[in-house]
Amino acid sequence: MSLNALKKNVFLKAQQVVPQHRLSRLVGKLAASEHPVVKTVVIEAFRKQYGIDLSIAEHSQSTAYKSFNDFFTRALKSGVREIDPNPKAVVSPADGAISQLGKIVAGDIFQAKGQSFSVDNLIGDPQLAAPFKEGQFATVYLSPRDYHRVHMPYSGRLTETLYIPGELFSVNQVTAENVPGLFARNERMVCLFDTDVGRMAVVLVGAMIVAGIETVATGKVKPTGRLEIQKHDLQLNKGDELGRFYLGSTAIVLFEPNKMQWDDALAANSVVEMGKAMGQLV
Structure with missing residues (x-):
């Protein structure tokens, strides 16, 4: 060895x-x-x-x-990150790098070489996960040096949040390739939206030594060790702050099938900035 x-x-x-x-x-x-x-x-x-x-x-x-x-969780100077004004643009929710992106195939999301996880497990409720099967996903990794607030990739009305307790594996290339179902096993906050093109989800995934996850709708999450579902009716526009991480991790964006397409120039390890277009409505 x-x-x-x-x-x-x-x-x-x-x-x-x-x-x-x-x-x-x-x-x-x-x-x-x-x-x-x-x-x-x-x-x-x-x-x-x-x-x-x-x-x-x-x-x-x-x-x-x-x-x-x-x-x-520092804020950025005004104007440092411009939000793409194209009404059809879907923008990056955070500064970071693409871990993976593409189509959800047979209900499974590609994690890394040899690994995937189901959208049912990620969302934590098969009924709420159903619209995203065969849809599109993008996983954005936030490194320690990045800006750690998560913003709206597209305008929508927040309808539910699900706090899902779980493990706290580190999130990096090694664990992505070797820990089965990593993102659907770690503690996470699922945010579900109604948009003018259907359902959208943004999932904030915790990791080792992540000291907390916060959203504008729930405040800072207080881990209880049990699934917690809350109903909401909160309109958020593209680029609005959705939440933040107190140390590390990952944001996963989901759309229904045949609603949008990721930019062909993006692939694993592509660097992204909050507010810049990652895809377009179709």
């Missing part, structure tokens, strides 16, 4: 044995600390490690943030 293969195996085994939720809660407490020394040390270490560009942030000085969470 090569050294790289050994490292990968150790990493995957560690995902299964570490206390995922306990570790995430511990990190969450540290991230929420407003102690001036603690928050400054953590912010500066993180900023240097990942090369965070604060010149595009609303507050360009790290000392302006009251906690690491405040820093991590």
Whole structure:
């Protein structure tokens, strides 16, 4: 076995044995600390490690943030991200990179080489998932250095949110290729919409040491260990903020079949920016 293969195996085994939720809660407490020394040390270490560009942030000085969470969910300067004005454009919900995108085939969403997961499992309710079978999906990965607010890819009326408890595997290429059903196993918040072209879903997927998920409709999620479904009637326009991550992860966008098509130039690992077109209505 090569050294790289050994490292990968150790990493995957560690995902299964570490206390995922306990570790995430511990990190969450540290991230929420407003102690001036603690928050400054953590912010500066993180900023240097990942090369965070604060010149595009609303507050360009790290000392302006009251906690690491405040820093991590920082707003951008007005005008930094323009929303594509084309009424037929479907835009990226976040800054990040495409993990995968394409057609949902026989109810399955492609995850990575040799791995897929069902839309039923992702949504958590077969009836609510039914409109998306044979539809389109795009999975956008947000790296630690990215802007971590999630925005509307297309205008719609929020009708339901589903908090789905789950595991907290790290989300990266190694786990995507080796953890079956990764995105349908991790803790997540499913947001369902009525749009003028049918149903749309945006799924915010948690990961290891993600200290929380928040949406504009529910506030910050308080994990209860059980499925929670809420009804809503909230209109959100393309580009409006939908939610945010307190550390890491992934947003998955779903549309019904024959309603839209992703840009042919996009593929796995393509870099995307919030507000830029990823596809068009058909």
